[in-house]
Each structure stands twice: as structure tokens, then as C-alpha cells.
Amino acid sequence: MKKSYLAMWAAAGLLAACSAPKSEEKATAETSAVEASNEEWTSLFDGQTFNGWSKYGGGEVGKAWKIEDGALFLDATNKAGWQTGDGGDIVTNDEFENFHFKYEWKIAPKGNSGVIFLVHESPEFKYPWLTGPEMQVLDNNGHPDAKIVSHRAGDLYDLIVSSEETVKPVGEWNQAEIIINQGKLDLFLNGVNIVSTTLWTPEWDSLVAKSKFKDMPGFGKYKKGKIALQDHGDLVYFRNLEIKKL
Template sequence: MYKPLYTILTASVLAFSCGGNQQEIVVDDSEFEVVESEWISLFDGSTLNGWAKYGGGEVGKAWKVQDGSIYLDATNKADWQTGDGGDIVTTEEFDNFHLKYEWRIAPNGNSGLIFFVHEAPEFSYPWQTGLEMQVLDNDGHPDAKIPTHRAGDLYDLIESSEETVKPVGEWNLAEIIADNGELELYLNGVMVVSTTMWTPEWEALVAKSKFKDMPGFSKFKKGKISLQDHGDEVWFRNIEIKKL
């Protein structure tokens, strides 16, 4: 279901026999096309084009491009506290998609990637509507003591089936596949979460979480993708999406 779809129609000369006489029909190749689901880059490696500050405006100066990655420079807490950081979001919305990206976190760090984010004045933060795949230093951050808050988890909802995160400071490959309610999370090539959204079982799961009193949480089936500013240094790179 999630493999690229290739419909390849090629033709040049078709030959057939009829009554002992062979005939040729030449078919113009321009009548045929190759249909392929394409990967779209959400980060060009050198600018923050296609990203904006959540709630409107340009990306805060705490977010930088460093060595081909999007880097949150949280070393200057003054920038963060005066609003020069903040969560950032894509300018485009997505519904069914396969997203892949790499992340690494500083020692004792916490961050996340949030999807199905609905940007509206009544929602102050992306996590009030969107779902988060957790980014965390499992060995150093206190959130790691809470099941469903560790790296790769569907934050505060579903714990990873196994721990595949790499040591702090190393790059991790994460993937999120959302297709008509079916949701899969992968960390370093291993599927760590699989669930179905927007079912009675899903609603019961949300009702037991910290999001239970947030009326907009997980209600939107199309939304933006957000990189979280949790006040810690974090890096993201090779962010690509395929529409399903």
C-alpha cells in the first residue's frame, strides 16, 4: 500500500498476423505517460523557505540553517524567552502522506515533530491540534521516565513497541505514514507504533491522555507539519514527504 506506484505504458511497434499477412501499427509514445508518486523536499538544505512561525510571521532567529540541517539554537535563552524561537510549521497542509526525516538531539534535550496541525487563532500551540512523534534524549531527560514520552513514541498516547533510538547526538531516521486513518511510525527502520485514528477506540485513547480537555486535538484530517521548540538544541534534516 505504501510503495511507490509505477504505471508504465510503453509502446513503439505492434506487430500481428492476419490471414498470413503481417501488419505493423506504429503507436506514438507521446500518448502514454509514466505515473509515479514523487518525494517532495520540505527543506532545501540552505534556507527556511516553506516554513513560518506558528501563529504567523517569519521564522524566529533562534531557528537557523547549519550544515544542511534546520537547527534550533537554544543556547541563547534570551532569544527563546523573547519570542525569537517558537514552533515552526510548513506553509502547506497535508492529509495522506509518507513523511521521512532525520533528527538528533542535544544531551538532556526534548523536542518533537507534530503533524495534522491546524493553525487558527483559538489554538496557541501546534500540540493543541496535532499529533507528536517524540524526539528525546532517553538517557538524560526526565520525560523518559514516563511511558509514551520516550523517543519514537506517539506522544502521551502510544508507547513504542521497541526502543530503536540511537545514542544522544547521533542522527535518527524517522518516518510517519498516515493513510486514511491508518497511522504507522518508524524509527531507524523499525515500525514502533501502529494504530487507527478517528475510531471509538482512538477517542477512548485520547480521553485517557493529557489532551482530553483540548477540543481540537486530533480532530483535523489535514494539517501542517511542525518542528517543536522545547527550549533545547535540536537538528532536523532530509525532510521529505510523499503524498498518498
């Protein structure tokens, strides 16, 4: 912050006597501001354990979820139907309201997954996607879901198509961001704002009414919830999961 009173002191002949301690004070204040800014981000994954995560519906994270080289991944060797045996969707233990969430993902060939947010975990809802919107994770060139508009990587699943496709080739890491602040939702993929909308408005209700979620009474209603990583039965990796409350 500019200290205009320094100029006044200089005019009074006091600058020489006071500049040194004030400069030190300013430097200390700026350092503290930087440290505070850095402390705003909280890691949701320590790279070694599943601390802070649980299986959706309760219990420990399924054994199909594994950790390697600082990334968590779903081992889809034991596929059971459209999900994975001893896998299941996983969610944060904490709930979040206004936040900036950033993470990286990569998907295996022909893979499908997603990151679901504002999830309300309750026995009445079997899956996270019955309440929370989803940012799609997909192999656009290999998975059949990519043939459906609004089901491609980065889309707000079945609701809003990305303004442009910025997804990297299968097997490469993508940087994604989900920002919610007072109902304003923005999705970023590899540095580009690809979806922007406002939740809980008549326009939002209209979007939901035209989607596959129209008959799901809990969908898109909750203003605070958990973040989920989806088990869609395919190999998928996540790393560098960080969140900042807004």
C-alpha cells in the same frame, strides 16, 4: 507491464518486424514511470532557506532557528522558560492530509523536541500540540521525560508506546517516518514500524480520553493540517525533510 499481445504477434510471424519499436516504446514508458515516481517526493526544506516555513501563529521563522551544513537546528543558547527566546515552534505553510513524511533528526544531550502533524493553526490554539499528535524526539538516557511511559523517543507522545526502541545514541542521526492514509497512522524509526493505529475511531477517542490531551477539545480532530517542528528549549537538528501525498 507485460504485453501479452507480443506472443500473439510472434505466433503470426510478426515479432521480428515489430519487436524493435515496441521495445523502445516499453523502455520509454518504464523511464517515464521511474521519473514520475521520483517526482512524487517533495522537499520541505531546501537546505539553505526557510522557504515554506513560518513561525506558528504567524510571522517569519524565529532567529533561534538556524541552518548549517544542510540541516536546520534550534540554537538553545537563549533559553526562556521551557522554550527558546526568539525561537518558537515552526510549521509548514502548506497543509497535508494523506501523506508519507520522512525526515532525520538528532538531539543534544538531555534534549527534548518533537514533530507534530495534522496541526490546525488558529488564534484559538496557542501551540501546535493543542491540535496535532506528536512523534517524540528525546534523549532517552538524559531527559527526565523518558521516565514517563509513552514519552520516549519515537512514541506517539502520551498516547502509544513504541513496540520496540530503535533510537540511536544521542548525537547520531535518526531516520523517522510518519504515514497517514485514510486514517491509518504508522510511525517508523530507523526502518522499524514502531507505532500503528487508526485515527478518528472510538478506540482513538478512548486513547485521547486517557491522555493529557483529554481536556483539549481540538486535539486529534483535524484530518488535514500542517507539520510542526517543536521548540522545547533544547538543541535539536532536522534534515532531509521530504513528503509524498498519498
